Amino acid sequence: MVCCFNRTGPTVDLYPLSNYTFDKKAAQLEKSKNHDERLHRMKVNYEKVGRRETVEGVLLAHKHGHPHVLLLEINQTFFKLPGGRLRQDEDGVTGIKRKLFKRMAPIQEHFTPQWEINHLLAEWWRPEFDSLLYPYKPPHISKPKERKRVYLVTLPEKCLFAVPSNYLLRAVPLFELYNNVNRYGAVISNLPQLLSHFNFTIN
């Protein structure tokens, strides 16, 4: 099936980073203190509920016309995209909205951010209980331990964010991410390639 936009690449509006306002809100601590604890928790959960389903969101703005990705930095060492784990039977789009709201939205009654889940960018698979992710289901792996879906999220011209106080919000340019798997990991360092099939309108 051929989509109306696909052969020229979908058009996405980007606005200057300075259009957005970033507040702080209460800390949201990690559920696991370190890598070993995280792997242990993954195993326990896998026994209980099966394959882990995670979702992450890519929010973009531009500086001088070059796209920047909004990343959360923890302890000045570790970068992540906003996102997290789906509930049982929750679909990806509902889940990424819930997670983005929790991580990035200001705490105001009746506030609904105008963030649109625009495009599935990539799907990563974790075959074993370790840190290796692959952009395909590796052959002969019948029970992968996690599927991680990454969505492009489009932003309105202006809006307000609120980020947990234990995170630092960073806007990182594509040229810093590209080929930088050691610093950013596979999911984030591959975003420039995955974003290259969009037509960005620089507003």
Add this chain to the structure above:
Amino acid sequence: MVCCFNRTGPTVDLYPLSNYTFDKKAAQLEKSKNHDERLHRMKVNYEKVGRRETVEGVLLAHKHGHPHVLLLEINQTFFKLPGGRLRQDEDGVTGIKRKLFKRMAPIQEHFTPQWEINHLLAEWWRPEFDSLLYPYKPPHISKPKERKRVYLVTLPEKCLFAVPSNYLLRAVPLFELYNNVNRYGAVISNLPQLLSHFNFTIN
């Protein structure tokens, strides 16, 4: 603008590699004998007609359910996707059809391959007259020397190909391409990531 298929990933049918038949046809020699000659020709052409516009096609089949990319191998050392340079004012979709026909179609009168240009997968930029390509326009580069667009091409259930005799047709699995930039180059080794947002139906 949100596309109907994008949030779940477009669905693409894959058929077994054994469904396809590969014939040979007359050799199509490279215009340049080596890397230096190619760069020289790029410079001369840039002076004459401006930025080089190239297009490449990704044709897929599966073996045992795992997607394989059809690559052309030259001199047992160098792999490339079928494709090439656009004519002046030729659009990408017309150009990739013409190039695929030239490289891959049998020489039969009135034969029209049922290959569909499905999706723009990536857009690569060459800022200088060298071999470095980036999946974005590098900042402060006002006149990139080449733009290369890569399209996903969907195949019918069965069909006949004919490949120039100086090429060897190879069906290479995604797991062999992934993270293998030294052997396949940036454009080909990044295909697994770029293809991960599709839902492949294994027929």
